[in-house]
Amino acid sequence: MRLLVCAGGTGGGVYPALAILQALGNEAENVLWVGSEGGMERDLVLRAQIPFEAIPAAGVHGVGWRQLPRNILRLIRGTLAARRILRAYQPDVLLFTGGYVGVPMAIAGRSIPSLVFVPDIEPGLALNLMSRFAHTIAVTTPRSRHYFPAAKNVVVTGYPIRTELIGWQRNQARQRFGLDEEKPVLLVMGGSKGARSINRAVLTHLEALLNLAQVIHITGQTDWPEVQQQIAHVPINLQHRYHAFPYLHEDIGAAFAAADLILCRAGASTLGELPFFGLPAILVPYPYAWRYQAINAAYLTENRAAVTLDDAKLSETLLPTLQDLFSHPQRLQQMATAMRALATPDAATKLADLIRTLAAQSPAPRKHKEVQ
Template identity: 45%
Template sequence: MRLLMTGGGTGGHVYPALAVAEALADSRWAVDRRDMAWVGGAHSVEERILAQEGLAFYAISVGALRGTSPWGFLRSLYRIARGHRQAHELLDAFRPDVILATGGYVSVPLVWAARDRGYPVLIYLPDMQPGLAVKLLSRMAQRVAVSFDSVARYFPRDKVFVSGYPVRRALFSTSKEAARQLLGLDAEAPVLLVFGGSRGAHSLNEAVRRALEPLLELSQVVHISGPGDYSLLDGVRARLPSASQARYHLYAYLYERMAAALAAADLVVARAGAATLGEFPAVGLPAILVPYPYAGQHQQANAEYLASRGAALIIPDAELGARLWPTVRDLLGDPERLRAMGAAARALAMPEAAERIAAELVSLATRGG
């Protein structure tokens, strides 16, 4: 079976599909990794991630339709049309049996071209609400996978199925002890993980910078800052006392060790992108979620889903500077509450999600849509 995957803009649109690719390669289907490839934007988050994965990556022209000026909108239409032509050429060269798309505007050219050529398409929606691209692309797809029952209502009944959120197997198999050893962390001291998604998040980075000294007195901090603020924070780290430096583990980005960072942590402070819905439950990780205020309602809906089930607390972005330190202090100081939140998170995990989507892809490829 030959598979083309597409989606991007954030890691939350990439890692679920990579989990499905892992299931296809390692399970009873034994799909050759050389028969799987990714289609996305040049110099993008998805290209950066795929460079670490050993899968072929094909860059095409893409353009966003939302949040642009009138001239920007016209430029985006031109880029999408150009990407559509490139996608046709890629389909001719790669000749996939099926397409897996995870949303984001980068998915549009390939899915559009696949519909033109009659290739079967499966859309996977990682969020609690569909964005503009997924709403559009779902009309061109044969099947739509969603993570939760409550999301199925957005799509036709004859297309949609509930798969769960696919995550990498390492998240279910990595122990806390092994994860801490891999990252050079103390086995006993509490670990706070902070990250703002694949692009980083300046407000989270700034809040951590301001509260860094008391945070380090209380815990080890694994801070994935993204590239934008890394140099500034590295300078802050260099000025810390040596004992505090040893407890502050700063990274611009983590690739293959991200699973270890999640498994090692006792508490996470993060945005509420789609990955939070699958990755935090997989390791039973309590969360303080700070939804990105300019992401429509997607991140707020994701955060409310986890918070309503006792797995997370929500801090609005505008209140983060004042509330980060006392909220972390209170949670790390209450092990029983942390354990209850972790158990609530783990109860939401669906370990078979990747296999469910893989099976549906194989079925689509076999019957040709």
């Protein structure tokens, strides 16, 4: 099977595809990953030792008049580059999991069997466009179905989990970070790039927060220097409770397994990774990402697995919410149970099966008309 993965932008577009490749195992030997020039996918994909090529990509929706001609030009250049890659690589199947980079590839490769995995409940603009060309659309929750025409082949698979997240025991995970086994642990993260408002609210209340719980704080690269300066102001007797990192690669699974509660954005991964770990959440949807994160957060909150806080009021609401939750361990336990009930641990396997089925439908090699 010759598989071409086209995904990128941020971690949210990359990790689901990596999880699917892991589930394909040896069958995924012939893989080429096409990402966007300058995206964060390059490092993540090369880290996983997968061959990588970059093409120009840019969004055109909601872009100002000055920027629009430049972005349209990039889209055209991206489509031409995608055609060249398809002609040279001749894939049997295309896999898309997110990012603008998929749009030129979906246009250039529209005759090739393709799977679009939509991680968020509501498909973003780019995935919506790609799904028009897709042979199969896979979604995280049944709630996504009504965003697609009934005639489309939509399969609910759940959100795929990377193998490096699996297998951590709570004790072992706590030891990994040098955490006390008895005291509660709060994990703070802002998605793959960090979240300034979450970082600011945590730093503002850090002392009070460390009196409530031990904290693993993943800051993102941008705010890391500022956070490092603040660490010096943490009272000496509380410093051992604060564990800050700019980013965690393989150890992110240990952070999830060690925590009793997470404070985070509501990116698509929260629909899969938090249920997998049965990790109750305080969700702060990113207010500038259309409605996607608000819809994800509403789903987890309606299922009583999370509470949602407004980004604009976070500095006032964060501490009382944490005090309330940590003083009601039974409620936290109920949220954990509700979160675990949403888990779909076989999602990666189901997605790998869909790819196998599509590969079997692939026309004889070197017959894809659009790319000749």
